[in-house]
Amino acid sequence: MWFANAAKFSGTIVATMIAIDDAQAMIRAESRPNPSQAVTMNEALGCILAQSVVSDVDSPPHDKALMDGYAVRASDIAQDVELEIIEEVVAGEVPTRPVESGTATRIMTGAPLPQGADAVVMVERTEMVAEDRVRFLLESIDSGTAVMRRGASVRRNQVVLQPGCELRSIEVGAMAEVGCAAVDVIRTPEIALVQTGDELVEIGNPLQPGQIRNSNGPMLSAMVQQVGGRAVDLGIARDDEAMLTAKIRQGLKSDLLLLSGGVSAGVRDLVPAVLVAAGVRQVFHKVNMRPGKPLWFGVADRADQGRCLVFGLPGNPVSGLACFWVFVAPAILIASGRTGQMTIETRPLAESHRLGGARPTYWPAVQEGEDGVRALPWQGSADLCSLASADSLIFFPEGGREYLAGEAVAVLPLR
């Protein structure tokens, strides 16, 4: 039975490897922001705005007091002067009497300034002398003190948020302030996940000899959430063309489809052929990178005018981790309306590190303050447990040499 595959089991594939930069540029060229979608204010956090937000009000809507105290005519104020209190206004009320010379209105923060008044004296600079008389304990006050003019911060019809802006908590508050209860945002990317391999067992089931647990599903699902995507885990596909095809067809309805495993040189590595048979156009296969060499990338244009970016990730979880942050995360970020530029930091190596092999390498590492980054012990295995402290990947551009302690290296934070 295995003789049928002998012809493809050969070493000729090395020649087709492309450079990391080229792979990233090809992915970027195929990436598009998602179309927009209306969401309520409560669903908008973390989304990218796809419209302008325009104020429907002047803010503040009236000249308003910025302190608790007394609204006065500034020209009335002198040391120990006393004024008659004619009214009290709290926020939410409207003054009914103008402040004339010799009078003052007790006013609370946020309340509208009465006609005639042009300043607010804070309560701490006053003294009650009778129920309706107040003495002022300051020599003078400038007109405009502790008063915010109508429309001083925002005018009606002013654009307060621009398309492309990320909706964080301040922006959500600003939307509320100007009456914007729902907005168009770039739709959150949906990412379908399929893990391939006859050796995989779901976490609750017993392990038979030769089997391992499916750690890629939970890990990729968590990474997708970490970059703001919505993961739809379609589970394990056995190394069987029909089952794999069915899962792929389902996954192609999403914005991205991430397959794990089945993209290497093995006789059961069916993923590239099944993807192409399902109508996915291959963009590249194999990148000159360690780990992650077998990465496959393609695009499916759908009848509904949508498109799905398809990544065939290596089955080794550490390879999948590296490919995710180097190639997949930028595509998810672009789909969500962001630039997709990952932060690259420069840090000194905390300890020297000897790198074998020849390929450019992303090596799991832990940052130690702003002062250094340390490569974690890792033998290219499928092991995630020894990487539990990893918070970044060091990029080593070439193998076969020793990188010295203190040498500056490029670091990709995992966030």
Next chain:
Amino acid sequence: MWFANAAKFSGTIVATMIAIDDAQAMIRAESRPNPSQAVTMNEALGCILAQSVVSDVDSPPHDKALMDGYAVRASDIAQDVELEIIEEVVAGEVPTRPVESGTATRIMTGAPLPQGADAVVMVERTEMVAEDRVRFLLESIDSGTAVMRRGASVRRNQVVLQPGCELRSIEVGAMAEVGCAAVDVIRTPEIALVQTGDELVEIGNPLQPGQIRNSNGPMLSAMVQQVGGRAVDLGIARDDEAMLTAKIRQGLKSDLLLLSGGVSAGVRDLVPAVLVAAGVRQVFHKVNMRPGKPLWFGVADRADQGRCLVFGLPGNPVSGLACFWVFVAPAILIASGRTGQMTIETRPLAESHRLGGARPTYWPAVQEGEDGVRALPWQGSADLCSLASADSLIFFPEGGREYLAGEAVAVLPLR
């Protein structure tokens, strides 16, 4: 009617203000990590582990191939030697025949190594010469090449994750790898929100003169989510003791209760008195800080042995924003099992900035690369719209002086 409040409307409160550091220390002293709760692996992302995670397997569970190729006896390999192919093993299968001298087993990445074999030659260094014969294109190979020994990364019963560790995507993958489908984590803090004030209008409703929209509810809800809490917005309480008391009693069932407004010197600032009447022990009221002076903080011990930390935030949204990041966020982080230490960065001022007043000040700012931070134009108003680009707060320890461009300042990032 307003005469009834005249006695409390005075300036004596200034004397009771405490320092920012003292307020932070008092909040920290009252903060506790939440009790633990069992969650499934899919719910665990972002939580803090409250148990050890122990492996139930050796990982890998067998000596395994790290490449696609041929499992051989290393001592058999020489340039152009040919071996008989006796079997093929893919991941998920178990070899049935031992590799003896003169023979090789075709093997795929992840598959168990056959008995007798001690190295794997990658397929790229081989050539098929017949269906059952392979020629080797390398001079020699070391025993152990491309083989990972059983248990090399994790041994059965080994602790792979420690209590207190944050469950990010790698840790979730590691949990899956070692068979941990559910774990005890520190329960996610629940934060109740109540906004007070007769002037507030919910976002969908028309504005009458003197009214403003409730921006604190949506903004605080979003900030709570940003630091990993779960917000329960109880909505607007009018300046009415009965209504406020009912909302407070409901809010005290949560881990934290954040009230906005009603804590200043105004005649309708009922919050401190109603909180105390509801059994909340006041820890402090008023901090020597700008904005945010009227901050109130107290603690309620519940009959169910739980406790609720209660913050009375100023109603001005910018004051609420500053108080949230300086005082509330650390308490939420401690409740979620983290240290609650906020990152403080040192950055040069991009432009000089004249600070009036006397109080220590947190000023909304925007970071411009790693090179500088710029104070945003802001007049202490209630305006969020002009702060939509703010990503940090600059801490100015004293007022009444000019901070010069290039001067190093402490910066609190808003994240």
